[in-house]
Amino acid sequence: MNAVSPAQPGCSPGRARSAGIDGQGSDAAGAAEIEQAAGQLRERIDRQFRRSLHIRTLDTGSCAACEQEIRLLAAPHYDLHRLGFFFTPAPRHADLLLVTGPIVRAMDVAVRKTYEAMPGPKIVVATGACALGGVLGPDAFVHGAVDAVLPVDVWIPGCPPSPLALLHGLLVAVGRLAGKAGELAFVTEGTPR
Amino acid sequence: MPAWFLRGLRRGVVTTRYPDRPDPSAADLPTPPRFRAGQLTAGVAGRLVEVCPSRALWREDDVLVFDAGACTGCGRCERAAPEAVTASGEFELAVTARDHLIKRIPLPRQPRP
Amino acid sequence: MTTTEPGPAAVLKEIPRVAGHAQVRDDGRLVTVRVPAAQLEAVAHLLAATADARLADVFAAEDGAGAEAGTAPGSVMLRLVWGLDANQRYLVVESVIENERYPSLSDIAPAAFAEECEIYEQFGIRPDTHKPLNRVMLPPQAGPDFPRLGHPPAQPPADVHAPHVVGGHAFEFPVGPVRQLGAESLYYGLVTSGEEVVDLYLFTWHKHRGVEWRLRGRDARDALFLVERMEGLSAVANGWAFASAAESALGIQPARPAVWARAIALELERLYNHAAALAALCQTTGLSVGQSAAEIALERFLRVNAAVFGHRYLFGAVDVGSPGRMPDLGRLRGDLPGAYGELCRAADALLRTNSFVDRLEATGILSAEQARRLGLVGPVARASGVTIDSRADHPAAPYGKSRATAVTRAEGDVLARLQVMLGEAAESVRLIGELARAADAGGSLADLVPGGNPRGAGLGWAESSRGESLAWVAFGDDGLITRARLRPAAVRNWRGFDDACRSQNVFTDIPIIEASFWLTVAGTAR
Numbered sequence: 140m141n142a143v144s145p146a147q148p149g150c151s152p153g154r155a156r157s158a159g160i161d162g163q164g165s166d167a168a169g170a171a172e173i174e175q176a177a178g179q180l181r182e183r184i185d186r187q188f189r190r191s192l193h194i195r196t197l198d199t200g201s202c203a204a205c206e207q208e209i210r211l212l213a214a215p216h217y218d219l220h221r222l223g224f225f226f227t228p229a230p231r232h233a234d235l236l237l238v239t240g241p242i243v244r245a246m247d248v249a250v251r252k253t254y255e256a257m258p259g260p261k262i263v264v265a266t267g268a269c270a271l272g273g274v275l276g277p278d279a280f281v282h283g284a285v286d287a288v289l290p291v292d293v294w295i296p297g298c299p300p301s302p303l304a305l306l307h308g309l310l311v312a313v314g315r316l317a318g319k320a321g322e323l324a325f326v327t328e329g330t331p332r
Numbered sequence: 333m334p335a336w337f338l339r340g341l342r343r344g345v346v347t348t349r350y351p352d353r354p355d356p357s358a359a360d361l362p363t364p365p366r367f368r369a370g371q372l373t374a375g376v377a378g379r380l381v382e383v384c385p386s387r388a389l390w391r392e393d394d395v396l397v398f399d400a401g402a403c404t405g406c407g408r409c410e411r412a413a414p415e416a417v418t419a420s421g422e423f424e425l426a427v428t429a430r431d432h433l434i435k436r437i438p439l440p441r442q443p444r445p
Numbered sequence: 446m447t448t449t450e451p452g453p454a455a456v457l458k459e460i461p462r463v464a465g466h467a468q469v470r471d472d473g474r475l476v477t478v479r480v481p482a483a484q485l486e487a488v489a490h491l492l493a494a495t496a497d498a499r500l501a502d503v504f505a506a507e508d509g510a511g512a513e514a515g516t517a518p519g520s521v522m523l524r525l526v527w528g529l530d531a532n533q534r535y536l537v538v539e540s541v542i543e544n545e546r547y548p549s550l551s552d553i554a555p556a557a558f559a560e561e562c563e564i565y566e567q568f569g570i571r572p573d574t575h576k577p578l579n580r581v582m583l584p585p586q587a588g589p590d591f592p593r594l595g596h597p598p599a600q601p602p603a604d605v606h607a608p609h610v611v612g613g614h615a616f617e618f619p620v621g622p623v624r625q626l627g628a629e630s631l632y633y634g635l636v637t638s639g640e641e642v643v644d645l646y647l648f649t650w651h652k653h654r655g656v657e658w659r660l661r662g663r664d665a666r667d668a669l670f671l672v673e674r675m676e677g678l679s680a681v682a683n684g685w686a687f688a689s690a691a692e693s694a695l696g697i698q699p700a701r702p703a704v705w706a707r708a709i710a711l712e713l714e715r716l717y718n719h720a721a722a723l724a725a726l727c728q729t730t731g732l733s734v735g736q737s738a739a740e741i742a743l744e745r746f747l748r749v750n751a752a753v754f755g756h757r758y759l760f761g762a763v764d765v766g767s768p769g770r771m772p773d774l775g776r777l778r779g780d781l782p783g784a785y786g787e788l789c790r791a792a793d794a795l796l797r798t799n800s801f802v803d804r805l806e807a808t809g810i811l812s813a814e815q816a817r818r819l820g821l822v823g824p825v826a827r828a829s830g831v832t833i834d835s836r837a838d839h840p841a842a843p844y845g846k847s848r849a850t851a852v853t854r855a856e857g858d859v860l861a862r863l864q865v866m867l868g869e870a871a872e873s874v875r876l877i878g879e880l881a882r883a884a885d886a887g888g889s890l891a892d893l894v895p896g897g898n899p900r901g902a903g904l905g906w907a908e909s910s911r912g913e914s915l916a917w918v919a920f921g922d923d924g925l926i927t928r929a930r931l932r933p934a935a936v937r938n939w940r941g942f943d944d945a946c947r948s949q950n951v952f953t954d955i956p957i958i959e960a961s962f963w964l965t966v967a968g969t970a971r
Contacts, residue, residue: 197623198630200652203965204677204758207721210627211747214724214740218347228625245584245651246630249623271433273386273402274674279592280655286430296425296433298386298404299677301361301757303350308426310351320425321432325398328370336734336794346741360751362761385670406670406761 184260188234188313190223195233197253200243200281204299205267209237217302224309230256235312238289241269242282254289262312266295266305274298293318361423362405365398371416372396372439383412394439400425401433454532456495463487474839475693475904476529476536485540486548489525492538493553497531499833500820502915503550503560505542505568506928507595521568521595523547524930526904526915530838535904537917545599546573556820559940566602568595577603582970584650592658594928614638622651629966640951645943652970660929665691665765665918668926672916673760676933676968678721681707681714682909683933683968684763686916689841691765693903694920703768704842705880709777710754710762711907712873712880717746718910718963719866720788725960726863727795730804738791745784752776774881785874792867805860809945809958812857821941823912823934824865825962829857835908847879849908859961866963869910909934911964935968 196209212219213226227233230253242250254263265285268274271294277283285291295308310316348355377396381389388402389409410417427433460478461469470477480488492498506522520543527536540547549572551558562581565571571578580602589597615638622630630651636644656675660668665688672687673680685707692699699707724739747757753772754762761769795801811821813830826833834851836844852868854861902919912934919928945958 196627198628198652200654200970201629201967202674202677203629203967204674204680206627206629207678207758211740211744213626214744215346215737216348216741216744221347226626240652241654243652243654245586245653246622249630249651253623268386268402268404269674271401271430273388273399273404274671275654275659276387278655279590280653280658291430293426293428294401294430294433296364296401296403297423298362298406298674298760299758300425301358301423303348303355303358303361304423304425306350307424311426311428316351316424318427318432320400320422320427321429323400323420323422325364325366325400325420325422325435326369326437327366328368336738339738339790339794340734343741357748357751360748360755362751362756385667404674404760405756407755408670 185314189315192224192235192313193227193233194224194235194237195227195230195257197236197238197250199238199240199246199250201240201267201269205239208299208302208305211302212305217306219306231258233257235262235264237264237266238285239267239270241275242285242288243280244282250288262292263289264293264295264308264312265291266300266308268296268298271296358423362407363419363421363423364400364403364405365409365417366420367398367437368416369437372437374439376413376416377439379412380409383408396437396439398435398437399433400435401430456491456498459491460488463491474534476534477539479539482540482542482547488538489548489550489553492527497529499528499530500525500554500556501528501913502526502932503557503564504930505564505570505595506919521570528838530833533839535839537904542570545570548572549574555818562602565598567593569598579603580650582650582653584653592655594658615643631966637952642946642950642955645946647939647942649939649966649970652966654971656971657929657931660926662925664924665695668929669765672931675931675971676935676965677758678718678965679714679909679911679914679933679968681710681759681762682907682914683931685711685907686905686914687918687931688763688765688905690903690905690916690918693905694901694918697766700767702771703764703766705883706768706772707763708843708847709772709877709880710759712877713750714759715873715910716870717743717750719870720746722866722960722963723792723863725963726957729956729960730801732801735791735795735801742784742787742791745787749777749780749784752780774884777881781874781877788870802860804957805863806858808859808954809950809961810858811941811945815944816941819941820937822937824862824869825938825941826912827851827853828861828865830855835906835913839906843880847876849876859957862961911935912938931971933968935964938962938964939969
């Protein structure tokens with residue numbers, strides 16, 4: 140089974156937005172300069188995405204509930220257009236790939252082609268418990284999680300994630316909101332390690 | 333055409349103010365659990381791991397590991413041990429690093445025989 | 446249909462005679478009969494000739510402990526599920542197939558062809574004809590080691606493909622599997638001569654997750670979790686069908702609160718799906734204002750679901766033996782009328798909008814004969830004049846007391862399907878009112894201990910928004926599943942889609958017809 144190759148060389152998994160900056164300078168000063176340039180480039184990219192973003196949806200084997208919630212993002216109650224987000228059917232125009240499902244292996248070719256058809260810089264958002272490794276596990280039918288196959292930037296839990304959770308996730312993806320679940324303990328009377 | 337226009341005006345704006353203001357409909361959404369660490373005995377933890385249908389709870393020695401990413405909010409853990417588990421009410425769960433969703437909850441150590 | 450055809454009640458007496466001393470078990474709702482393989486063809490002919498007998502499903506299971514891997518297929522139990530709708534019974538005909546061949550069922554009932562293909566892929570047994578069997582469920586990469594319910598077939602199934610040139614004027618146009626905004630992955634090969642649809646075939650195996658394979662070895666509650674998430678938009682219907690099959694197999698009587706809570710959830714599921722179908726019809730006809738109005742109704746229904754059952758898609762509303770969650774009847778009474786009012790206002794305005802109705806009339810016509818021959822169910826069948834509705838034909842509690850009236854039309858076009866859905870929505874609201882009034886309080890989780898006379902295997906059904914959803918499950922002595930069969934309505938109704946798209950339809954009609962069917966790919970790919 141052909142696995143989709145991870146991001147372009149130089150990108151660490153999960154930061155696919157940086158475009159091929161290789162941090163190995165020949166001297167420390169050179170390396171620091173390159174790092175700074177990378178940071179500035181990332182910021183410029185974030186600024187471009189922040190207020191106007193085109194989204195391509197990709198169903199890799201969901202139960203269809205995630206798709207229904209995604210479709211409702213454009214509905215009057217949520218209206219993602221007011222936040223500068225738009226859906227596009229053309230991967231060439233897309234900035235963000237919104238992936239649902241556990242990546243059924245039969246979709247490998249389609250997933251790879253969709254990802255590679257999107258020009259960099261691009262953001263990958265995995266949404267739903269199936270896409271995050273829950274519900275089904277990796278086996279002969281499915282890869283089990285989107286980050287097994289694509290470099291994911293933002294993970295949105297839920298089964299299905301409600302449109303509010305999706306809006307939160309999209310805003311996190313463009314840096315307008317901070318992801319806060321890292322600070323949440325999900326514990327009372329005791330702290331997690 | 334005018335009928336549609338008037339109907340729209342009469343209904344008013346239904347669009348949520350989120351993220352500028354919280355949305356009241358969020359109160360009805362299912363959410364991942366919150367654990368009362370003090371109530372999590374080894375026995376309770378074992379029951380929770382067994383009852384979770386989505387691979388979101390597992391044991392590592394004396395730690396209960398909870399993966400909020402794999403959690404579907406089904407509530408079976410809460411029903412299995414209501415004294416130890418409640419709904420967290422959190423739905424803004426998106427993260428930029430997968431391990432931000434993995435929580436390690438220490439269990440009381442087993443007394444040595 | 447002639448007047449000399451036997452009705453279902455008569456045929457039940459005929460079968461033992463035709464099948465040679467076959468044992469018939471009848472519990473008033475489900476009839477099971479085991480038939481020797483040699484007599485299977487005669488029984489199938491008899492049933493196919495019976496008025497009001499409908500082949501609802503065909504599936505297989507390894508017989509007994511199953512054969513070891515690497516050997517030729519051991520004996521396989523073939524099961525045919527017939528809906529004897531006028532007799533309010535389902536008939537399961539079981540037959541042990543020993544040498545990889547069984548009489549061709551699709552020659553007798555064309556609706557069985559896709560199931561024969563599926564059985565071939567999963568069990569390696571095939572009908573005794575030379576007709577090639579198509580790939581339907583497993584992807585092309587599925588070699589002999591791919592997980593299956595039985596043994597791999599000796600020859601791989603044929604790939605459906607249309608000739609690239611049809612009379613020198615047609616060409617094939619691949620669409621998908623990745624499609625536009627929020628549409629499920631689905632491949633269809635469109636054969637066209639320019640505008641007209643000459644042929645259309647679907648590949649749905651991109652989303653095959655092997656749900657039936659995964660259910661083996663699970664207990665009923667763990668299995669139900671997956672069954673809900675097989676096809677999320679029919680979670681209640683598929684969950685109910687599975688739960689009632691499990692209850693029947695384990696000898697569990699569902700608690701009374703469970704029974705009416707399930708029905709409320711099922712009708713709520715029907716309501717939001719029909720609203721979503723209306724929104725999809727507006728989207729495909731390019732009416733964004735109508736789409737917004739329908740989406741407002743849809744969102745309000747989903748919020749009612751969250752308020753009443755704690756989940757927008759009603760996951761967790763059904764459980765085996767007990768209520769999954771107790772519905773909040775106060776919120777139901779408070780919030781539902783407003784949501785339904787939105788749907789009514791949108792629908793009324795749209796049905797008076799010529800630019801909308803013109804696109805729907807005479808589009809995607811399916812005749813009653815086509816619907817019957819293909820074994821279609823649900824609003825698609827009812828809009829073509831085939832009056833089947835498992836709530837009315839096979840009333841499981843509480844539909845025995847709170848009767849559901851099937852809504853039918855005769856035209857068979859997209860407009861008729863929409864009108865059936867809108868009529869059903871009104872009926873659902875009425876039913877919910879009745880069920881809420883009959884409410885009991887209380888109920889707790891049932892222990893999954895077999896009680897009474899556990900039969901070990903059971904059939905369950907529910908009428909989803911898309912049509913009749915069937916489930917059959919067999920448990921071992923340890924209470925774990927040995928075989929589960931899930932047949933959501935989508936498995937049946939997708940095969941009507943290409944017929945509906947041919948004949949006088951143009952390209953731009955295809956999304957409209959797809960919206961009027963309102964199926965899911967997940968439900969057929971499983």
